Amino acid sequence: MNTDQLKQEIIDYSKEIGIDKIGFTTADVFTELKERLKRQQELGYQSGFEKGTNEERTEPKRLLPGAQSIISIAMAYPSRMRKDAPKSRKEERRGFFCRASWGMDYHDVLRDRLQKLERFIHEKVTDAVTKVMVDTGELSDRAVAERAGVGFTGKNTLLITEEFGSFVYLGELITNIPFIPDSPIEDGCGDCRKCIDACPTGAIVQGGQLNAQRCIAFLTQTKDFLPEEFRSKLGNRVYGCDTCQLVCPKNQKVDFHHHPEFEPEDDIAKPLLKPMLTISNREFKEQFGHISGSWRGKKPIQRNAIIGLGHYKDKTAVDELISIMNNDPRPVIRGTAAWSLGKIGTEEAFDAITKAMEKESDQDVLFEMEKGLAFREVQSSKG
Template sequence: MNTNQLKQEIIEYSKKIGIDKIGFTTADVFSELKERLKRQQELRFQSGFEKGSNEERTEPKRLLPEAQSIIAIAVAYPSRMKDAPKSTKEERRGFFCRASWGNDYHDVLRERLAKLESFIHAKVNDAVTKIMVDTGELSDRAVAERAGIGFTGKNTLLITKEYGSFVYLGELITNIPFVPDSPVEDSCGECRKCIDACPTGAIVQGGQLNAQRCIAFLTQTKDFLPDEFREKIGNRVYGCDTCQLVCPKNRQVDFHIHSEFEPEDDIAKPKLKPMLTISNREFKETFGHISGSWRGKKPIQRNAILGLGHYKDKTAVPELITIMNNDPRPVIRGTAAWSLGKIGTEEAFEAITKALEKETDVDVRYEMDKGLAFREVQASQK
């Protein structure tokens, strides 16, 4: 088997099936990553969404004993919406991050990799392969970096020369011993715009992220959002793009190559008030095809409630009162009470006071007290 010829054939085929960049690396241990993961655990900087042990995340042969090489792929996604819908005082909107625009990238990239896998198996009878996209044990970024697709920026995202950091990543582990590609040189230089712009200071230093403070992570949690982050989440209902948008490597980067990733106006930037009462079925039918729906509707609803509080949307007061009084979920009731206090109308304060008389959940009562405390803040500002 001529692996150099096969490698070239794979590269050519990848272009035909919608893969924008492809690179090859060895299945050697990711030693530097292993040490970094240990340090992240010691500092409690991990999100908790990570899959597998440090060994499984850094030793490809634990996932595929026959592993000799890893093929990394990157697929570009757009960074701008054409004619994006605007928020109005009557209809405030939230937004999903760009990585959640269009169809779920996990499905799209798995489909691309499955085609690549079939191509390889047709060429090599005894080929052994394993596909991963984001939810696998391996770090997509570390694999792509070593395979020469891009370099890791100070915002911890992979940055490519052609598409900036607006790329989805995936990989295919195989027993075929391909000649590896060379990594590209880090070119962030002295720039620290992403570090300075991060709303919560989650980028501790270049290349180190405290996921527990990252808005992208926080929007996916299901409990009460800690107070210090409630103002900073703004109208984000899922994810955060700040560190990408300020990056000079992303200036003028906006590729609309794949129709699957084109944003749908009312999904990428949904109206907030309808999110409060959407049923499970409606949520699945409307948002089930995007990656931002993977945690279900509860985090999205909580974030929508916070977004209405952020806007101080007085038109949302009746809906917020209704869910504060009737929603069976303490996090939703309590967050609604907090946002009502943030909006700060007399109707809102009276509703919180009345609801407090019958509320039995300790956490919700605490949120109601915090909502009522906004009245004292208002009085002190007059």
């Protein structure tokens, strides 16, 4: 088997099926990553969404016995919506899904491309052994792509490509075929620290190290009460955060619309907030089930939408928030609604919180109601 020729054929075929970048690396242990993961655990910086042990995440041969190489792919996604996309207006406030959740779920799209690549390889090499992964697998997509020369890791911990900046989705294919590896790219951040300085919560501890417990992108996906220190930072985000990407010099004027699957749908990428409060499970799945931001279900999105309405001080949402505070069976939603009502700060809202406290029995919800009422004192002091 001529692996050099096969490698070139794979590269050519990847372009035919819409893969924007491809790179090859060995299946050797990711030694540096293993140390970094260990350090993240010691510091308590992990998100809790990580899959597998440190060994499984850094030793490809544990995932595919006999592995020799890993093929990394990247597909670019848009960074801008069309100019006439709907804007958030008074009484019609909108939330915002991060760019990585625009269009069709990228897991499905990249898995489709990788499976095509997999079939192509098996047609060429009948005894080839392969394993496809997209984000939800044990391996770090970024670490694989970095070692395969697809891009370099920026100080914001995202992979940055020369052509598409960091607006790329990543996936990989492990195989027993011994391809000649590509060379990694040199770090391109230099002395720049714009992402570190711009992070709303200080989650980027230093260049290349992220405290996921403070990262808005991860916090928007949690299902419990959002710690209060982050609520004012959330703004109108209902899922994810793009701040560290938007300030990156490597991303300026970068906006690629190569793939129709990734094009944003106006009312999905920027949904009206008030309808999110009462959306049913079925409606949520029908409207948002095809995007990656729906993977945690509607509860985190609803919680974030409630906080967003408080951020906007949207008085037109008071009646709906009162209804939720009084009737929703989920403590996190009731409590967050009470907090948001206090943030909006009308007398009707404060009176409703006081009345609701008389029948509320959940201590966490009562604590949030007290926080909501505390906004009245803040108003009076500014008075």
